[in-house]
Amino acid sequence: DLREAIERDFRRVDVTxxxxxxxxxxxxxxxxxxxxxxxKRARVYxxxxxxxxxxxxxxxxxxxxxxxxxxxxxxxxxVTLIPFRGRxxxxxxxxxxxxxxxxxxxxxxxVQEAERA
Numbered sequence: 001d002l003r004e005a006i007e008r009d010f011r012r013v014d015v016t017x018x019x020x021x022x023x024x025x026x027x028x029x030x031x032x033x034x035x036x037x038x039x040k041r042a043r044v045y046x047x048x049x050x051x052x053x054x055x056x057x058x059x060x061x062x063x064x065x066x067x068x069x070x071x072x073x074x075x076x077x078x079v080t081l082i083p084f085r086g087r088x089x090x091x092x093x094x095x096x097x098x099x100x101x102x103x104x105x106x107x108x109x110x111v112q113e114a115e116r117a
Contacts, residue, residue, distance in 0.1 A: 018045070018081040018088075021097050023074050023110035027055035031087075033117075034079070035110040042109070044117035047081050047088045054079065057094045074107045 022034040022045070032054040036043040047054055058075050076097040081088040 017083070017091075019079070021076050021078050023076055023107065024055055024058045025074065025110055025114040027053055033114050034077075034081075035113050037106050037110060037113070042113040044114055045081060045088055047079075047090055049090060050092050054090055054094055058096065074110060 018036075020036050020038055022036045025033040025035055027033075028046070031046040031048045034045045034047055034054065036045065049056070054077065058077060076099070078095040078097055080091045080093065082091055
């Protein structure tokens with residue numbers, strides 16, 4: 001039964017949901033690379049979309065050929081990531097965050113952290 005399998009998966013997960021403002025760095029075949037710079041140590045996540053990827057929701061007009069590398073203008077989103085069946089998925093709500101002056105240094109750091117991961 002699917003419901004039992006889902007409940008069993010949630011009981012086994014040792015990671016709770018993650019909510020935060022994250023940089024959307026690139027799209028891969030297995031998900032969208034997100035970087036959270038709000039903690040002392042940066043965290044890089046790979047998240048699946050529900051019906052569409054987070055990357056596609058944020059950059060809908062970007063051609064497929066340009067989705068494998070960081071876009072020239074990175075965006076931040078407020079998103080909740082939920083563990084499900086061994087993967088992180090977003091809850092369907094992706095909110096773009098307005099840029100601030102401090103963001104330019106964070107953009108390059110986000111790309112560097114994603115490349116290191």
